[in-house]
Amino acid sequence: MGRHKQHKPRRSRGENDRPATEWFGTAFHSTAGMQHLDVRRSGNGVLITSSPAEIDGVPASWPLRLRNDVDGGLNEVGAALAAGRGHVFGVTEGPGQRTALAFLPDHPEEGVGTLARVRTSEDPDGDVVFERSAERPMGLWAEAGESLLRIVPLLGPDAPPADELEDCRLCPGCYRPVYESSSSHTLIGAGPLPLMGLCRLCAEGSTLRSLRQANVPIDTRQRTVLETVAAALA
Ligand SMILES: [Zn+2]
Structure with missing residues (x-):
């Protein structure tokens, strides 16, 4: 038997009065403990905070801000999360390497999906490096995606840019x-x-x-x- 895991995504209680531009959810994991996801408007974009996440293999919190003009569009990202569909976006090309954000659904054993920033090199035999990653139950990602889709229309074309993370x-x-x-x-x-x-x-x-x-x-x-x-x- 492998690791026993249990995921119980549940809605936060007593938070129905929160602004329409925010959402928060927690999964309770039998070995990893509490896993949080927070989605909120941030200027002309959306901020997705995963706590904890892995940054260079070390547990930390990962605030990921996506501007409304992100490659493919924020609606695409929200729709992919909501539908549990794999999605690659926010691709940036550098010298000899490429960085992309990816939603990788349905880990075969667990019913969990991973949001990651992945670096690949031009060399086809080169390593694929997970610079940042957050693993959550698919149900929690779906709720995050639906919230993202709700928030995007509220951004408005003239929302101010958020140059700094909140x-x-x-x-x-x-x-x-x-x-x-x-x-x-x-x-x-x-x-x-x-x-x-x-x-x-x-x-x-x-x-x-x-x-x-x-x-x-x-x-x-x-x-x-x-x-x-x-x-x-x-
Ligand atoms: Zn607390």
């Missing part, structure tokens, strides 16, 4: 990317732990409840933060 911190309880509009602005207690910048789901205690239901692993630091919040809420 600031994003990772919630200390769940490592969800927290942007200005999704921040809970909650500070609980003044204990030894920095509990600033918690996302709303962690501040309300719903993250800990979901984790207990889904029975997925969580690292010690996150657990300590969430249990401190739970104690403060009790």
